[in-house]
Amino acid sequence: MSKTLSSKKCGPIGIFDSGYGGLTILKHIQSAMPEYDFIYLGDNARTPYGTRSFQVVYEFTLQCVTKLFEMGCPLVILACNTASAKALRTIQQIDLPRLDASRRVLGIIRPTVESIGELSKSRHVGLLATPGTVKSLSYPLEINKLYPDIEVTGEACPIWVPLVESGESQSDGADFFVRRHVENLLSKDSRIDTIILGCTHYPLLLDKILKYVPKGIKVVSQGEYVAASLKDYMRRHPDMDGRCTKGGTCRYYTTESVETFLPNASIFLNSDILAESVTL
Numbered sequence: 001m002s003k004t005l006s007s008k009k010c011g012p013i014g015i016f017d018s019g020y021g022g023l024t025i026l027k028h029i030q031s032a033m034p035e036y037d038f039i040y041l042g043d044n045a046r047t048p049y050g051t052r053s054f055q056v057v058y059e060f061t062l063q064c065v066t067k068l069f070e071m072g073c074p075l076v077i078l079a080c081n082t083a084s085a086k087a088l089r090t091i092q093q094i095d096l097p098r099l100d101a102s103r104r105v106l107g108i109i110r111p112t113v114e115s116i117g118e119l120s121k122s123r124h125v126g127l128l129a130t131p132g133t134v135k136s137l138s139y140p141l142e143i144n145k146l147y148p149d150i151e152v153t154g155e156a157c158p159i160w161v162p163l164v165e166s167g168e169s170q171s172d173g174a175d176f177f178v179r180r181h182v183e184n185l186l187s188k189d190s191r192i193d194t195i196i197l198g199c200t201h202y203p204l205l206l207d208k209i210l211k212y213v214p215k216g217i218k219v220v221s222q223g224e225y226v227a228a229s230l231k232d233y234m235r236r237h238p239d240m241d242g243r244c245t246k247g248g249t250c251r252y253y254t255t256e257s258v259e260t261f262l263p264n265a266s267i268f269l270n271s272d273i274l275a276e277s278v279t280l
C-alpha cells in the first residue's frame, strides 16, 4: 500500500464493484459519455461485500481502488453502494492524500439521493439494499440532509446479490426471495410511493421486482442518475476531465477466473466482451 503513484497522469475512468452489479452503472455511464475510456474491475472472487464488516469492506475496496490507480485511472467510481457506504469516506479523507491527492474517488449514494426529493410525493421512501448498506444508515442520513421531511424505511436483502452472482436472477427460485423482501418492505410502511434499488446488482432483478411492486409505486434504479451526475462532475472539473482519456474503449478485469466472469458479464451487458483476471 506504500507504492508511489505518479501524479497528474491521464488515463481511463475506473469503475469498481464487488461483482457484476457495477456493470449496470457502467452501461448508463457509457451511453451518457461514450467518448471516454473505462476500466471495469469486479471483485467477483470475494463477492458479496454486503454481509461483511466495515473493516473488511474498507480493506477490499481500498485494494481495488489502489489497483485501478496502478492501472492509470485518475478517477475511480465506486459503483457499489456497500463500498460507497462503508469505505468511501475513509478512502477520500485518509487514503487519497497519502496515495495521490490529485486523483479522485466518487461514490454513488449521493447522486441517487439527490433525485429522490422530486420523485416522492408521499415523502415515504423505501430502500432495498444489502445488509451492510441498510445497517450503515447512509441512505436515511444522506436523504435527510437534503430532505428532512422524507421518512426512509430499509429492507436488507442478503440473498439477492448471491442470486445475481450465481446466474440465478432469471430463475423461478429467485421469485420467492424477491417477493418476500418487496412484501416485507411494503408491510413496514404502507405509504411508501418510491423504492430505491440501493444495490447495483438489483437492476438485474428488475423484471421480478416489478412483478411484486404495486402499480403507482416508483422503482428507482441508480444508473441514469449516476451517469448524469458524473457528466455534470466532468463539466464542473475541467482539470479532471482533461486527465480522463477519450478513445471510447472499455477494458474488463475480474479477481475471479475469466471463464467464470465472462458468461454472466456478457449476459448482463448484452454483448460479447474480453476480460482479464487480476491479482490484487
Ligand code: DGL
Pocket: 017, 018, 019, 021, 022, 047, 048, 049, 050, 051, 079, 080, 081, 082, 083, 130, 133, 161, 198, 199, 200, 201
Ligand atoms: N453491488 C453492490 C452494492 O451496490 C453489492 C454488494 C455485495 O457485494 O453484496 O451494494
